[in-house]
Amino acid sequence: MSVTLAPSLLSADFSNLASEIRKVEQGGADLLHLDVMDGHFVPNISFGPLVVRAVKKVATVPLDVHLMITDPDRYIETFVEAGAARVAVHVEVLPHLHRTIQLIKKAGARAGVAINPSTPVSALEEVAGDLDYVLVMSVNPGFGGQTFIPRSESKLRAIRELLDSQGSRAPLAVDGGVEVANAARIVAAGAEMLVAGNSVFGQPDPAAALRELRAAATGAVAR
Secondary structure: OOOEEEEEHHHOOHHHHHHHHHHHHHOOOOOEEEEEEEOOOOOOEOOOHHHHHHHHHHOOOOEEEEEEOOOHHHOHHHHHHHOEEEEEEEHHHOOOHHHHHHHHHHHOOEEEEEEOOOOOHHHHOOOHHHOOEEEEEOOOOOOOOOOOOOOHHHHHHHHHHHHHHOOOOOOEEEEOOOOHHHHHHHHHOOEEEEEEOHHHHOOOOHHHHHHHHHHHHHHHHHO
């Protein structure tokens, strides 16, 4: 199993965004993660399709867009047109989740579902076989720089068990508090994609920080 690294641009220096993107791409980023927040579903506002479109112009790796918004169905096509290769929506805001997953795929992107720390794993049961990936929130979403919630490791194992029981090999992504110190444990619990923000962009050399994170995660895979 290989590990995919997706630096989160929420923690990047927006006054030098193109430079920040180049740094993490030089450090081996597989994806760029973009958190879209509306100030309703989460207590923060970030950016919209215009920023995604701008990032797409300079990025050489695919864009992974995480919609932390109350009405994602209205904007999915717009974000895919702007450059999103992958779109994750939250199970907590969608009463017709299956329909939304199909909408993402029809728009031409990989479809993911994000699940908050307090949401039970069973919320994914009816759509497990339709997912391209699952994004496990290991902090309460809204702000970068938070501490990883330890219970997230057991949640990863439970979600992997659920997916496997339905014959799904959809990979698990983890977002929140990911750093060198816990990367090996997170991967050992079943994560195949690590979203990291402050632990990469908050360091003096983001490229070196990302390489260090990969080394820690790869070490877990090798054991």
